Amino acid sequence: MEHKLTDIKEIGEFGLIKRIAASTKLRNIETIKGIGDDAAVIQCNGDRIVITTDMLIEGVHFDLTYMPLIHLGYKAVAVNLSDIFAMNAIPKQITVSIGLSSKFSVEHVDEIYKGISKACELYQVDLVGGDTVASPNGLVISITAIGTVSDDQITYRNGAKANDLICVTGDLGAAYLGLKLLAREKEVFEINPNEQPQLIGYEYLIERQLKPEPRQDIVVKLKELDILPTSMIDVSDGLSSELMHICQSSAKGCRIYDDKIPIHPQSVALSDEFMIEPIIPALNGGEDYELLFTVDQKHFEKVKSMENVSIIGHITNVEGQYEIVFQDGTVLPLSAQGWNAFTEE
């Protein structure tokens, strides 16, 4: 009577989410959008409430040997706010649930909440509730963020149109490279505890990994410039993966250009050290928490004038065709290797 069981790795995180979404039915008219975007959307008379949640588990999403607790608290909030901004919404509240094993003291908890408070202060968000429980092993943090946006300003993943410009904020790949650097130095330290970590010259990469900043500035600026993106998503699993989410949701294709993809000089330098092409972490590294969005071509001049925004390509009508063009003219298909907690680490 024993049935064959399917390993979660076989279908991956996205496969699992698809499976859950497929068996889910929406019943309430107030539920505007369920599973399948950066955040769920709930009707609140004329306005929209957006809700997102993320769970971070010690040993999977963070390593306390190089992640200070105050940064962990800050980052746990930041990654949730990033999803709210990706809906073109303004975050207003968070709840924080935390599972703590006996190795954590009250003072450790204080450090985590100092980081949470700091993020709340900077992004003007209220901590309104949560849960505090014991955990047999390590630390778990689950945060839910709630934001608001007016009905006509909300941006989904599915609105990209052919010829829309594809834009991305900041630079890509740095957080992933920062993580690789920290992991390398941890290994060196474990072999020789007297060795000092070699982080000089890569401070930016470390900061991108330990203290990401969600792009509130971009949401504010887009509003100022009266630009409503046709689609938007936050870059948490790598540019390729996120771009494919937008294209799949919008039933479109895309073409991006290798030399337009923003990469920080420190990312280039460390990629050289690791002997990888800098474009690889930019396309497939995780945890950048930048915004990827598409806008109508009519906004070209305005978008070009924006600081910290790069136009990297355009949307095409060829559904399912996702291409990257290199400077020598080579065209390669994008693939979504995306960071997957079930298969990596």
Next chain:
Amino acid sequence: MEHKLTDIKEIGEFGLIKRIAASTKLRNIETIKGIGDDAAVIQCNGDRIVITTDMLIEGVHFDLTYMPLIHLGYKAVAVNLSDIFAMNAIPKQITVSIGLSSKFSVEHVDEIYKGISKACELYQVDLVGGDTVASPNGLVISITAIGTVSDDQITYRNGAKANDLICVTGDLGAAYLGLKLLAREKEVFEINPNEQPQLIGYEYLIERQLKPEPRQDIVVKLKELDILPTSMIDVSDGLSSELMHICQSSAKGCRIYDDKIPIHPQSVALSDEFMIEPIIPALNGGEDYELLFTVDQKHFEKVKSMENVSIIGHITNVEGQYEIVFQDGTVLPLSAQGWNAFTEE
């Protein structure tokens, strides 16, 4: 430079929550109520959105040797809805975040979500989002529930007035006794795997532990009868603890009567077997998920007519005095031993 660290057990879960609440500042006018009730309250034009969250961790909140995964999914939703009903609100959406170690297969996840779906169907709630991540050890489920209620119908913990009737739904102590029974039978089974578990006659207690039902019926009935409780809370940590929350929030005292406290015959029978007074699990057992509320005396006849509601005492003006009166006239102070995940199991 080493500082003395404080064990979380020294201040307990409530101490930790107080500490977090004390360092929290609310900034947004839309935030009506933060930490300190069954749910946070957010303004949504004339209506109110209420939000609550609970985290369940394997080995702390549940034991998979006797908790089937489908029931676990169901219960994880139920306990959150219970908090929404305690605000006199109607739940509308949930998000589910889940951390899974490698021992869980896709089919296991299906079972959990079957339970979640079942609860969503029965209570007409939409699953709108979540997160699915890997966990190094065991299973973690974190659920956030969202509900709505009109501004003039919301019930907090802090509205109890002197002479208000104290009412509780269903019966108390059964879920705790069900857990004790399951733990005993697990022990017997570990010693002798051929021994069949002795659960006959205690089916109600097992069901109360494995499949609690939040009191939607009571919220609906109160509305039908045009009764607005002056305060309400759900009974998750034991009657004593919850009653003291209401009294402390309302700056009042209380007097309840031993013989009025509803206890199921199976609870009495199993308490006898365990040689404990049935009033002990009723006062201090956890996970009943009943509603405890106070109403103005003018509603006495109406409340008396309600099925599944017991009037167990009244609120007094003596702030800080929480008393239970026994049939022989003895008066004892209530104490909130409440179920505490940091000190017990």
